[in-house]
Amino acid sequence: MASLTIRKLDDGVKTYLRLRSAKNRRSVEEEVRVILRELIEGRQEPLTPFAVPPAQSTAPTPQRSGALPEASVTLIISGGIAAYKSLDLIRRLKERRIEVRCVLTKAAQQFVTPLAVSALSHERVYTDLFDPQSEFDAGHIRLARDCDLIVVAPATADLLAKMANGHADDLASAILLATNRKVLLAPAMNPLMWNNAATRRNIAQLQRDGVVLIGPNSGEMAEAGEAGIGRMSEAIEIATAAERLLRPPVPRPLAGKRVLITAGPTHEPIDPVRYIANRSSGKQGFAIAAAAQAAGADVILVSGPVDLSDPQGVTVKRVESARQMLDQVQAALPVDIAIFAAAVADWRVASEGEQKLKKTSAGMPPLQLIENPDILATISKLTDRRPPLVIGFAAETEHLIDNAKSKLARKGCDWIVANDVSPATGVMGGDRNTVHLISRKNGEEGGEIAVDSWPVMTKEQVAIELVAHVVKSVTDKSREPAS
Ligand code: C5P
Numbered sequence: 194m195a196s197l198t199i200r201k202l203d204d205g206v207k208t209y210l211r212l213r214s215a216k217n218r219r220s221v222e223e224e225v226r227v228i229l230r231e232l233i234e235g236r237q238e239p240l241t242p243f244a245v246p247p248a249q250s251t252a253p254t255p256q257r258s259g260a261l262p263e264a265s266v267t268l269i270i271s272g273g274i275a276a277y278k279s280l281d282l283i284r285r286l287k288e289r290r291i292e293v294r295c296v297l298t299k300a301a302q303q304f305v306t307p308l309a310v311s312a313l314s315h316e317r318v319y320t321d322l323f324d325p326q327s328e329f330d331a332g333h334i335r336l337a338r339d340c341d342l343i344v345v346a347p348a349t350a351d352l353l354a355k356m357a358n359g360h361a362d363d364l365a366s367a368i369l370l371a372t373n374r375k376v377l378l379a380p381a382m383n384p385l386m387w388n389n390a391a392t393r394r395n396i397a398q399l400q401r402d403g404v405v406l407i408g409p410n411s412g413e414m415a416e417a418g419e420a421g422i423g424r425m426s427e428a429i430e431i432a433t434a435a436e437r438l439l440r441p442p443v444p445r446p447l448a449g450k451r452v453l454i455t456a457g458p459t460h461e462p463i464d465p466v467r468y469i470a471n472r473s474s475g476k477q478g479f480a481i482a483a484a485a486q487a488a489g490a491d492v493i494l495v496s497g498p499v500d501l502s503d504p505q506g507v508t509v510k511r512v513e514s515a516r517q518m519l520d521q522v523q524a525a526l527p528v529d530i531a532i533f534a535a536a537v538a539d540w541r542v543a544s545e546g547e548q549k550l551k552k553t554s555a556g557m558p559p560l561q562l563i564e565n566p567d568i569l570a571t572i573s574k575l576t577d578r579r580p581p582l583v584i585g586f587a588a589e590t591e592h593l594i595d596n597a598k599s600k601l602a603r604k605g606c607d608w609i610v611a612n613d614v615s616p617a618t619g620v621m622g623g624d625r626n627t628v629h630l631i632s633r634k635n636g637e638e639g640g641e642i643a644v645d646s647w648p649v650m651t652k653e654q655v656a657i658e659l660v661a662h663v664v665k666s667v668t669d670k671s672r673e674p675a676s
Contacts (some may be wrong), residue, residue: 194268194651195348197225198577199221199222199225199339199485200263200265200292200339201263203254210225210317216274219376220335222420242246245516246483247321247483252646263290263291263292263361263441264290264292264293264341264342264440264538265291265292265294265339265340265341266286266291266293266340266341266435266439267294267336267337267340267342267343267344267368267374268282268283268286268293268294268295268296268298268314268340268342268343268344268346269293269296269298269343269344269345269346269348269352269365269368270295270296270297270298270299270301270305270347271298271300271301271345271347271348271349271351271352271365271368271424272300272301272302272303272304272311273297273300273301273304273343273347273349273381273382273654274302274304274381274415275347275348275381275424275627276304276305277304277305277344278306278346278427278428279305279310279346279347279428280309280310280368281315282344282346282428282431282432282506283295283314283427284428285301285428285429285431285432286432286435287313287314287345288432289432289436291317291432291435291436292316293314293341293570294314294316294319294336295310295311295314295316295318295319295623296318296319296320296336296364296365296368297310297318297319297320298320298352298364298365299363300349300351300573305373307320310616311428317347318366319336319364320365321364322362322363322367333364333367333371333665336364336368336372337368337369337371337374338371338372338373338374339372341374341439342371342374342375342376342377342435342438342439343368343369343374343375343376343377344377344378344379344431344435344485345365345376345377345378345379346370346377346378346379346381346382346425346426346431347376347379347380347381347425348379349381349382349502350380350387350389350392352365352366352369352380353378353380353392353396353399354391354392354395355369356369356370356395356396356399356404356641357395357396357398357399357402358395358433358629367608372517373634374440375403375405376403376404376405376435376568377404377407377419377431377435377438378399378404378405378406378407378411379406379407379409379426380396380406380423380425381408381421381423381424381425382407382409383414383416383419383421384419384420384422384423385421386463387421387422387423388421388422396519399508401542405438406433406489407431408424408425408426408430408432409423409424409425409426410422410424410426411423411424411429412424412427419489419501420422423667426553429664430480443487444488444489445487445488445489446488446489446491446664446667446668447488447489447490447660447663447664447667448489449489450489450490450491450529450530450667451490451491451492451493451525451527451528451529451530452485452490452491452492452528452529452530452531452532452663453492453493453495453522453525453526453528453530453531453532453580454478454481454485454492454493454494454495454531454532454533454534455478455494455495455496455497455518455522455532455533455534455535455537455568456475456477456479456482456494456495456496456497456499456534456535457473457474457475457478457480457483457497457498457499457535457536458470458471458472458473458475458497458498458535458536458537458538459494459497459502459512459513459514459515459517459518459535459536459537459538459565460498460513460514460538460541460542461514461515461538461540461541461542461565462513462514462543462545463542463546463550463560464545464546464547464548464549464550465546465548465549466546467549467550468513469538469540469541469542470498470519470538471536471538473497473499473535473536474499474500474501475497475499475501475535476624476652477586477626477652477655478494478496478532478535479499479501479504479532480652480653480655480656481494481496481532481534481656481659481660482494482504482506482507483504483505483653483656484653484656484657484659484660485530485532485660485663486504486505486506486507487611487660488664490530491508491524492504492506492507492508493507493508493510493528494507494508494509494510494589495509495510495512495518495521495522495525495535496509496511496512496535497512497513497535497536497537497621498511498513504675509601510525514538514541514565515537515538515541515565515566515568516541516566518537519566519568519571522568522572525581525587526569526572526578526580527578529580529581529582529625530580530581530582530583530584530663530667530668531572531580531582531583531584532584532585532659532663533568533569533572533584533585533586533606534550534586534610535568535632536588537565537567537568538565539564539565540562540563540564540565541562541563541565542560542561542562542563543561543562543563544561546558553668555560569583569585569604569606570603570604573585573604573605573606574605576635581606581670582603582608582663582666582667583605583606583607583608584607584608584609584610584659584663585601585604585606585608585609585610585611586609586610586612587600587610587611587631588612588613588614588664589607589612589613589614589617590613590615591613592616593611593612593613593629594611594629594631595646596611596612596645596648596664597609597611597629597631598631598642601631601632601633601642606631607633608630608631608632608662609630609631610628610629610630610631610655610659611628611630611631612626612627612628612629613627624651624652625649625650625651625652626649626650626651626652626655627647627648627649627650628646628647628650628655629644629645629646629647629660630644630645631643631645632645645667
C-alpha cells in the first residue's frame with residue numbers, strides 16, 4: 194500500500210489541510226483519513242471551508258538551482274540575543290526550498306515574537322509542551338520526527354546542558370530527546386560560559402552523541418566591551434551547513450569526462466513509408482546515459498527511433514538510420530568513453546524507393562541488401578581521435594561468450610557487454626538483463642580475456658554497474674605513471 198507524505202503535497206493543498214485540521218482539532222494525517230473516508234462514502238465537506246491565504250497558496254517557492262529535492266527542518270530557537278539572527282535564518286532556509294517549522298522556548302520569546310517567526314516561516318509556531326491543540330496527538334513527537342533535520346539556533350548554554358543530560362521539561366528539550374533525526378546546533382553564549390568546564394563537558398558529550406556543531410564564531414559580544422568565542426554563526430553559514438546535511442554533495446567521479454552512447458534500433462528505409470527495424474527498445478542505452486550523467490559526465494546520446502524521453506541533463510541526438518547514427522557519432526568526437534549499445538541494423542536496402550513500392554502482377558519487388566557501416570568497428574579502429582575506452586554490446590541468441598569474445602577481437606573495442614537476447618529471456622524490450630562483461634586482461638590486444646558474469650538485474654542496475662566499472666577503469670588509468 195502506498196504511503197503519503199504530507200509535506201510533499203502542493204503548498205495550497207497543505208495549507209488547506211492545515212487550516213481544515215486545525216478547525217476540526219485533528220492532526221493533519223487524521224484529517225486526510227477523514228477526507229478520504231468522506232469521499233468514498235460520498236459525503237464531502239465543502240472543499241474550501243477557509244479562504245487559502247494567497248501568499249501561501251500561490252507564491253512560488255524561490256528556487257536556487259532547478260529541481261532541488263524538498264526538505265524540512267524543525268528550527269528550535271532558544272533564548273539569547275542571537276535569536277534575532279534566526280529570523281534571517283528562516284528566510285535563508287526557505288530560499289533553499291527547505292520548509293521550516295519553528296519552536297520557541299519561553300526565554301526565546303523575550304527576544305523574538307511568535308508572530309514574527311510565524312509570518313516568516315508561513316507556519317504556526319510551537320511554544321508549549323502542554324498545548325492542547327498540538328499535544329492531543331503527541332505533537333512534540335511529530336515535531337521531532339516529521340522533519341529531515343533539527344536545527345537549534347541559537348543553542349544556549351542552558352539548552353546544551355539539558356540536551357547533554359537528557360532533560361525533557363519543555364517543548365524544545367522534549368523534541369530533542371524524542372528525535373531520531375540529525376541535530377545541528379549553533380551555540381551562542383558569552384565566552385566565559387563557552388569556556389566553562391561544564392559547557393566543555395556538555396559539548397564533548399553532545400559530539401559523542403552525534404550532534405553536529407556550527408560555530409560559535411569569535412567576535413564582539415552583545416555585552417559592551419566583551420569579545421571572544423561565543424558569537425552565533427551567521428544565518429547564511431547555518432543555512433549552508435543545514436543544506437549540506439540535508440543534501441550531501443553527490444560524488445561526481447566522471448566530472449570533466451565526455452561520454453558518447455548509442456542506443457535503440459535503427460530504421461533502414463525501403464521506401465518513404467516502409468523500413469527494416471528490430472525490437473530494441475533503447476532502454477539499456479538510455480539507462481547508461483542517465484547513470485553516466487549522474488556520475489557527473491558530459492553525455493551525448495545518439496539514439497535511433499525509440500519511445501523514451503530524453504534523460505535529464507543529457508544531449509540527445511535522434512536519428513533514423515545507421516548512416517545518420519555514424520554521422521552523429523563522428524560529429525561528437527573527441528570523447529573519453531564511447532559505449533555502443535544501439536542495435537544497429539547490419540544491412541540496408543541497396544536502393545531505397547523514392548515512391549511507395551506498389552504491388553504488381555509481376556510479384557514481389559526484389560530487395561537487395563547491402564552492409565551498413567559498422568559504427569563500433571569504425572570508431573575502435575580510428576588512429577586519431579579513438580576514444581581511450583570503447584565499449585560494445587553483443588546481443589546473442591546462442592554461444593554467447595564465445596561470440597562475444599570473437600566480437601571483441603574483430604571489432605577492436607576494449608570491452609564487450611554480452612547479453613543473451615533469445616526470446617525466452619525477454620531481454621529485448623523487457624526491463625531486466627543478464628550480462629557478462631568481457632574485457633582484455635591488462636587492456637592488451639591479443640592478451641588474455643576476462644569474463645565477469647553479473648547476476649540478473651534491471652537495466653538501470655546494469656547501467657549503474659557498468660558506469661561503476663568505467664569509473665574504476667578511468668580512475669586506475671589516471672593513477673598509472675605517465676610513460
Ligand atoms: O550487431 P553486432 O552484434 O555486430 O553488434 C555488436 C556491437 O556493434 C554493438 O555494440 C553495436 O552497437 C555495434 N554495431 C555498430 N554498428 C553496426 C553493427 C553493430 O556500432 N553496424
